[in-house]
Amino acid sequence: MTLEEIRKHYPNAWVLIEFTELDDELNVIEGWVIAHASNKEDIYKKLRELENDKIAIEFTGEMPEEPAYLL
Numbered sequence: 001m002t003l004e005e006i007r008k009h010y011p012n013a014w015v016l017i018e019f020t021e022l023d024d025e026l027n028v029i030e031g032w033v034i035a036h037a038s039n040k041e042d043i044y045k046k047l048r049e050l051e052n053d054k055i056a057i058e059f060t061g062e063m064p065e066e067p068a069y070l071l
Contacts, residue, residue, distance in 0.1 A: 012061035
């Protein structure tokens with residue numbers, strides 16, 4: 001599936017993707033959805049179970065415009 005197809009099929013969700021194609025800036029172009037969830041913690045749990053180096057995590061909805069802080 002293309003990333004656009006994934007966004008349409010899984011709206012406002014966190015998706016774990018085994019990518020098959022990336023662009024020059026390492027953005028996902030195509031891949032297979034391994035898991036999807038409404039919260040990223042569930043995706044991180046699934047990620048820990050995998051032994052694959054071709055994995056990406058994407059959020060298919062609108063990200064909030066307010067600043068986020070990492071501590």
